[in-house]
Amino acid sequence: MTKYLFIVFLFVSINLQAQNKALSPRNANYDMDVQLNPETKIIDGKMKLKWINISPDTLTELQFHLYLNGFKNSESTFMKESGGSFRGDRAGEDKLSWGYINIKSMKIQGGENLTDKIQFISPDDGNKNDQTAISVPLKDSILPGDTINILINFESKLPKIFARTGFAGNYFLVGQWFPKIAVYEPVGMRGQKTGGWNCHQFHAHSEFYADFGVYNVKITLPKDYVVGATGKQLSETVKGNLKTVKYRAKDVIDFAWTASPRFKVVVDKWKEVQIKLLIQPEHADLAERHIISAKAALEYFDKHLGPYPYNTLTIVDPPITGAGSGGMEYPTFITAGSFAKMPAGIRLIEMVTIHEFGHQYFMGILASNEFEEAWMDEGMNSYFETRIMNKYYGKKTSFFNIAGIRIGDLEMQRNGYVYNKNRKIAESYRYAWHYQQGGYSTMSYNKPATFLNTLHRLVGNDLNDSIWKTYYKTWQFKHPSTRDFIATVNEVVTEHKGVDFAADINDFLVQAIYGSDVCDYKVSYVSSRWIHDPQGILDGIQIEEHSDSAKIYESRVVIKREGEMIMPVEVLIHFNNGKEITKYWDGKSRSTEFKFRSVAKVSWAKIDPENKILMDVNLANNSYVLRPNDKPAWKYTVKFLFWLQNIIQSIVWFV
Ligand SMILES: [Zn+2]
Numbered sequence: 001m002t003k004y005l006f007i008v009f010l011f012v013s014i015n016l017q018a019q020n021k022a023l024s025p026r027n028a029n030y031d032m033d034v035q036l037n038p039e040t041k042i043i044d045g046k047m048k049l050k051w052i053n054i055s056p057d058t059l060t061e062l063q064f065h066l067y068l069n070g071f072k073n074s075e076s077t078f079m080k081e082s083g084g085s086f087r088g089d090r091a092g093e094d095k096l097s098w099g100y101i102n103i104k105s106m107k108i109q110g111g112e113n114l115t116d117k118i119q120f121i122s123p124d125d126g127n128k129n130d131q132t133a134i135s136v137p138l139k140d141s142i143l144p145g146d147t148i149n150i151l152i153n154f155e156s157k158l159p160k161i162f163a164r165t166g167f168a169g170n171y172f173l174v175g176q177w178f179p180k181i182a183v184y185e186p187v188g189m190r191g192q193k194t195g196g197w198n199c200h201q202f203h204a205h206s207e208f209y210a211d212f213g214v215y216n217v218k219i220t221l222p223k224d225y226v227v228g229a230t231g232k233q234l235s236e237t238v239k240g241n242l243k244t245v246k247y248r249a250k251d252v253i254d255f256a257w258t259a260s261p262r263f264k265v266v267v268d269k270w271k272e273v274q275i276k277l278l279i280q281p282e283h284a285d286l287a288e289r290h291i292i293s294a295k296a297a298l299e300y301f302d303k304h305l306g307p308y309p310y311n312t313l314t315i316v317d318p319p320i321t322g323a324g325s326g327g328m329e330y331p332t333f334i335t336a337g338s339f340a341k342m343p344a345g346i347r348l349i350e351m352v353t354i355h356e357f358g359h360q361y362f363m364g365i366l367a368s369n370e371f372e373e374a375w376m377d378e379g380m381n382s383y384f385e386t387r388i389m390n391k392y393y394g395k396k397t398s399f400f401n402i403a404g405i406r407i408g409d410l411e412m413q414r415n416g417y418v419y420n421k422n423r424k425i426a427e428s429y430r431y432a433w434h435y436q437q438g439g440y441s442t443m444s445y446n447k448p449a450t451f452l453n454t455l456h457r458l459v460g461n462d463l464n465d466s467i468w469k470t471y472y473k474t475w476q477f478k479h480p481s482t483r484d485f486i487a488t489v490n491e492v493v494t495e496h497k498g499v500d501f502a503a504d505i506n507d508f509l510v511q512a513i514y515g516s517d518v519c520d521y522k523v524s525y526v527s528s529r530w531i532h533d534p535q536g537i538l539d540g541i542q543i544e545e546h547s548d549s550a551k552i553y554e555s556r557v558v559i560k561r562e563g564e565m566i567m568p569v570e571v572l573i574h575f576n577n578g579k580e581i582t583k584y585w586d587g588k589s590r591s592t593e594f595k596f597r598s599v600a601k602v603s604w605a606k607i608d609p610e611n612k613i614l615m616d617v618n619l620a621n622n623s624y625v626l627r628p629n630d631k632p633a634w635k636y637t638v639k640f641l642f643w644l645q646n647i648i649q650s651i652v653w654f655v
Helices: 003-019 067-071 077-082 281-304 320-325 348-365 375-393 409-418 440-459 461-475 482-514 632-652
Strands: 028-037 042-052 059-065 100-108 133-142 147-157 166-168 171-174 183-185 196-198 213-222 226-229 232-239 242-252 257-260 264-270 273-279 312-316 328-330 333-335 400-402 405-407 521-531 552-561 569-575 580-585 591-598 602-607 623-625
Touching (some): 067 077, 166 320, 171 320, 213 226, 213 257, 226 242, 226 273, 226 312, 257 333, 273 281, 281 312, 281 461, 328 348, 333 348, 348 375, 375 409, 405 409, 440 482, 552 569, 580 591
Parallel strands (some): 312 333
Antiparallel strands (some): 028 042, 059 133, 100 147, 171 257, 183 196, 521 552, 569 580, 569 602, 602 623
16 A cells, blocks of 8 residues: 555545545535626636645645647647547637637635746647646645645636537537646656656547546526536526526536537436436437436446446437537536437447446546546446447447448457557557557557457456456545556456466556557467378387277377467367367467377367457467368368358457
8 A cells, every 4th residue: 555545545534434425535626606608608617626635745836727728729739639620520710619718816715826826837748839737836835634725717718519528509518627636646656756746738639637526516507508517416596597507526526517408308217326318309219229328337337347426427419510529428427429310220329328438437436547548448448338238239239230230349349459550559558649640549449448358258257347346446536557457457366266377367468558569379280190000120119009990190280479469378179080179378489389199180270269369360360170181172162161250250259
């Protein structure tokens, strides 16, 4: 246990006594009172941030994110990286399209006025024109355990939606919209050697990182707007043409909300969780698909990872003009995506709803650093997405099932890795904005989904469940890092299967997460030849026992390692009398050979007969058929059929 964790635990226990069931350290708490003007697209806000120094360090500065400034002009790091487009949507060019956030005043309650001390910082790329992160030096230091209240007046101008947040006509999706304090990380918290603020600029390929707290938010806007937000709605009061809605969210790392006069509201319930779907009226017939898939996700995560600790879930269905805000996650609040009359066989609504819900666990509750270790959020979540989609919508049909074309979700994730040209240019463990040459989605989503499914098959269902449940229970509300996940896997696997097997699993994970090597094992050669009975002067020669009519064959099976990734492999060898032998190889050298002397000939050999190693990028070379004494035409037909079967298997996946 690090010093940092000790202090976190201390605060968790203090909170447990003082605030009744605090689940998290609650060191970044926001009270906000904001008003939206739908004409100017401006939010006027004031907030009080109650921040507690839960680190063992004395601090002389604060750092904040001002993400809406990523949309301020073409010179921001976000705009430069994304080229003004994101997921295919382009930034608008008229003035109303741009967004910004302006701190009008900032002071410590009962203390220093900080307004004139704000400095923009660009720790990631040195871009002096980027205004998405700030540092605020302090006259009086903040000691370990100190609480400060910071009063901020701010103005947030929402951009026209093209990436996640903003407006589209009178639809508003308000995310990353207020001054948000960064995470202070003491030495060793995620394995780093120096302590400091972990504050990153707003990037094209990166999401977020923040501390936990309680949010009390009052939103005022025209009374005909329907509102949805993170947490629970406490009240709604109307005054003239305006109304004020109050929300509270506990133990969350962020707060987002939406407003539109057009939403149709559908409410439902799963156990104690209130589900609220805000759907476009033209998509009303798709409401059930959102609700059913959300319930599937709630049920599956509850059973295989751990309980959902909140009692609300809001799902937003954006209009087509605001599609850039779809498929995004905030605590207890997700955006999905649909278009009118979407056929049931295109399971995009289900996939997006399940995926974004899954982020509640990895982004929201475990709350890993999405800037620096994106795979721990997107990748772990994509892995659970494949499991849930396959369970509820069929292994071979979970993503697409129309007119005889069938694609499973796991197959799609795996193909995204094995057939991607970027599969060797980067690692899954990499800062999200360091994928300039590509590979962000391959390495953050597809590859982790593939190696975590491989891990699952290597350890089996029960042990796999133990790993994930232990990981969740141990690390919820604590910002785990990659090394924490690997340590949990080691611990659980060692306990159940011993150190040798745990060491193999550890080697596999380390290569898969930190490396870019690919896995490819191949049966390169199989032969069987008749050994004539010994002839000549046979004094002192041992002759194998066999019936007079039987022949003895010597068979060879050669396995090669074509890729650089090393994994232990199983090889199933089938003889023409029906006998089968499974051989194990540590997979370390470039090749190995198995030799047999037997009355039967080898018919075929197959690597990884139970299809555990999804990481193997070429499944077509995993088997080899031998029929030496058959007529050549037949031989090639059989071989072709076997090869075809493997090709089909590698595309359609799994028998
Ligand atoms: Zn995601």
